[in-house]
Amino acid sequence: MRISFILPTVTMGGGTRVVGIYAQELMKRGHDVCLISPPPQLLPPKKKLKSWLKGDGWPQDLSKLPSHLDQLDLDHRIIDVWRPITDDDVPDGDIVIATWWETAEWVNKLSPEKGAKVYFVQGHEVFPHLPIIRSSATYLLPMHKVVVAQWLKDVMINEYDDHVVDVVPNGVDHSQFFGPVREKRRIPTVGLLYSSVALKGLDLSLAALGLVGGSFPELHVVSFGSEPIRPHLHLPENAEFFLNPPQEEIRNVYARCDVWIAASRTEGFNLPAMEAMACRTPVVSTRAGWPAEAVKSGWNGVLVEVDDLTAFANGIEWVLTRSGEDWRALSTNAYATVSSSSWEKSAAMFERALEHACGRAVRNEIAGRCNSRRG
Numbered sequence: 001m002r003i004s005f006i007l008p009t010v011t012m013g014g015g016t017r018v019v020g021i022y023a024q025e026l027m028k029r030g031h032d033v034c035l036i037s038p039p040p041q042l043l044p045p046k047k048k049l050k051s052w053l054k055g056d057g058w059p060q061d062l063s064k065l066p067s068h069l070d071q072l073d074l075d076h077r078i079i080d081v082w083r084p085i086t087d088d089d090v091p092d093g094d095i096v097i098a099t100w101w102e103t104a105e106w107v108n109k110l111s112p113e114k115g116a117k118v119y120f121v122q123g124h125e126v127f128p129h130l131p132i133i134r135s136s137a138t139y140l141l142p143m144h145k146v147v148v149a150q151w152l153k154d155v156m157i158n159e160y161d162d163h164v165v166d167v168v169p170n171g172v173d174h175s176q177f178f179g180p181v182r183e184k185r186r187i188p189t190v191g192l193l194y195s196s197v198a199l200k201g202l203d204l205s206l207a208a209l210g211l212v213g214g215s216f217p218e219l220h221v222v223s224f225g226s227e228p229i230r231p232h233l234h235l236p237e238n239a240e241f242f243l244n245p246p247q248e249e250i251r252n253v254y255a256r257c258d259v260w261i262a263a264s265r266t267e268g269f270n271l272p273a274m275e276a277m278a279c280r281t282p283v284v285s286t287r288a289g290w291p292a293e294a295v296k297s298g299w300n301g302v303l304v305e306v307d308d309l310t311a312f313a314n315g316i317e318w319v320l321t322r323s324g325e326d327w328r329a330l331s332t333n334a335y336a337t338v339s340s341s342s343w344e345k346s347a348a349m350f351e352r353a354l355e356h357a358c359g360r361a362v363r364n365e366i367a368g369r370c371n372s373r374r375g
Helices: 014-028 045-053 101-109 132-140 150-160 202-213 247-255 271-278 309-320 324-338 343-362
Strands: 002-006 032-037 076-078 095-098 116-121 144-147 165-167 189-194 220-225 240-243 259-262 283-286 301-304
Touching (some): 014 271, 014 343, 150 165, 220 247, 259 309, 283 309
Parallel strands (some): 002 032, 032 076, 116 144, 189 220, 189 259, 283 301
């Protein structure tokens, strides 16, 4: 099939990374794949000044920021300036895939010759900082939806009355993310992803670590992220932080932890939680995204309700106070949770979902046209 992914500006975010992985895997399976995105929007002087006055520093030159597509052997086409992607930017094909609410608006306006229209949904994008009426309306567009978790399918059914949705969970690369059978560390060690996005719940994680630190004066924290540490969201004293580390260093972070924590208020999937488990690290998480389906309290970690600070801190402390034998059982179970997951399996499911979309386009159930394989 001839497949086009339509992306927003590419970043070091997990959504960009997942699209890049699927593009590579689909190419391995013999498909012709291209990715099309706009360059970063230029920040107006007022926004730059506001960032500086808030203490976040002068914004970086966005055109020089890295993305997960850098160094990948992909046909990635960046258009001239930030603007909606149109027919002139997209080759004719069999499948055209929106990857974000704004790109869904763009794909909806493309001609049928660009392919059967698919909406790859990695989160329910109806957040307060977005134009909610517009973003929610994109889920009603005549496209075949592919979602990364069951909770998203439930949303599509219950809120948008779309019952024909394919669930394709993310995978994990066990050649990148692995860890040997190990013991608890002598110094209790907690790991977390650093993100200043409020929905990621870093404020809750930091507050919980403050509570746990009272019982564990030697508590050590390791973290990584794609943005520098913000003045209002400082990590604990003596924490280790890695900015945009290479994948092998991320694996080492996961594998050094007694527990990986995730306090997201909402989450499409939460790939770091899966990768941490692949490195044999138990997870304490809020009930958001994939952990809501995969984390079983007392078996491979602890699952708590969103914004429940006391339960979250207690969950971290519970894992850290397990005996060596009980902690090894948690570690073993965490690994078992994801041992059968792989990007190859997920890519095969993604391919079948695209074939499904082709069949639906032929039957005029969705917009667009597919000229190759039929679902």
